[in-house]
Amino acid sequence: MRKTIFDLLNRKGTLPVSMLTAYDYNTARAIDEAGIDMILVGDSLGNVMLGYENTLAVTVDDMIHHGKAVCRGAKEAFVVIDMPFMSYQASVEDAVRNAGRIIKETDCQAVKLEGGVEYADRIRAIVAAGIPVVAHIGLTPQSVNALGGYKVQGKSLEQAHKLLEDAKAVEEAGAFAITLECVPEALAKLVTEQTQALTIGIGAGKYCDGQVLVYQDMVGYRDGFTPKFVKKYADVHSVMLEAFRQYKQDCEQRSFPEVSQTYKIADEVMETLTKEQHQIRTYNHESSKDRKGGKRDCSRLAQGRTDSRTGAHDGIPA
Numbered sequence: 001m002r003k004t005i006f007d008l009l010n011r012k013g014t015l016p017v018s019m020l021t022a023y024d025y026n027t028a029r030a031i032d033e034a035g036i037d038m039i040l041v042g043d044s045l046g047n048v049m050l051g052y053e054n055t056l057a058v059t060v061d062d063m064i065h066h067g068k069a070v071c072r073g074a075k076e077a078f079v080v081i082d083m084p085f086m087s088y089q090a091s092v093e094d095a096v097r098n099a100g101r102i103i104k105e106t107d108c109q110a111v112k113l114e115g116g117v118e119y120a121d122r123i124r125a126i127v128a129a130g131i132p133v134v135a136h137i138g139l140t141p142q143s144v145n146a147l148g149g150y151k152v153q154g155k156s157l158e159q160a161h162k163l164l165e166d167a168k169a170v171e172e173a174g175a176f177a178i179t180l181e182c183v184p185e186a187l188a189k190l191v192t193e194q195t196q197a198l199t200i201g202i203g204a205g206k207y208c209d210g211q212v213l214v215y216q217d218m219v220g221y222r223d224g225f226t227p228k229f230v231k232k233y234a235d236v237h238s239v240m241l242e243a244f245r246q247y248k249q250d251c252e253q254r255s256f257p258e259v260s261q262t263y264k265i266a267d268e269v270m271e272t273l274t275k276e277q278h279q280i281r282t283y284n285h286e287s288s289k290d291r292k293g294g295k296r297d298c299s300r301l302a303q304g305r306t307d308s309r310t311g312a313h314d315g316i317p318a
């Protein structure tokens with residue numbers, strides 16, 4: 001049975017909630033089968049699936065396209081889809097319209113948006129439309145240019161105050177969960193204790209009500225930089241690289257495909273086909289000689305027929 005917002009809220013202060021990102025059907029199937037509670041179709045899609053440098057170019061259509069595939073794969077997990085950059089920043093109307101589109105067109109259970117105090121009115125309006133909202137505060141990648149890079153947030157007293165205010169504002173606006181990204185553990189613990197909403201940490205320590213990771217990071221699907229907060233549970237990149245290299249070698253050495261990967265045809269059918277091909281080649285050869293000599297006799301080909309039951313062609317036994 002599909003997990004509900006109430007199942008998740010009941011976990012506050014009890015069993016921590018698990019969440020992973022997914023962007024396609026098969027990954028969603030596997031995450032769901034593993035019993036992970038929540039799936040996030042993150043706008044990290046831009047970096048980890050589409051090859052952009054950041055999340056800013058991701059569109060609502062991108063999120064819906066990938067979100068639909070994930071929703072088809074997730075039978076029990078609670079699916080949240082990110083609202084991408086500029087789908088809610090300009091106005092409350094945009095926020096409600098785009099959140100509505102995401103819910104209507106994908107069948108997901110909630111949307112997530114970045115920002116605290118300054119976007120509380122968007123959260124309030126989306127929740128009023130009957131759509132559950134996950135807030136996202138701390139490091140908000142859509143503001144990477146304003147933040148001057150991907151940095152830990154909330155380390156200074158001023159920043160810590162801002163984080164607490166943001167958490168309070170989004171909770172009051174009706175967010176049922178708050179993603180805390182790249183926040184010191186002690187501060188995330190304080191936020192978790194001060195809010196009724198579920199806190200879901202990414203780089204925010206172990207005291208949050210749940211954890212989320214980008215799945216490519218935790219299975220080692222991506223080559224290159226891995227953030228400090230990621231625990232790598234597998235090295236999928238190496239496994240794939242080795243498989244691709246082996247395949248290339250097999251292709252070049254004709255050791256793939258093997259008999260077990262090959263389809264057969266009955267010997268009689270092949271014999272008939274070979275005879276037919278031989279006759280056609282002979283005919284073409286002769287008629288090209290005729291053409292050079294100015295004559296062309298098509299009567300033999302026109303008469304040529306293969307008996308589909310015996311395979312005999314032009315009376316020649318199969």
Ligand code: KIV
Nearest residue numbers: 021042043044202212
């Ligand atoms: O887009 C995303 O994957 C996210 C996570 C980093 C929480 O927002």
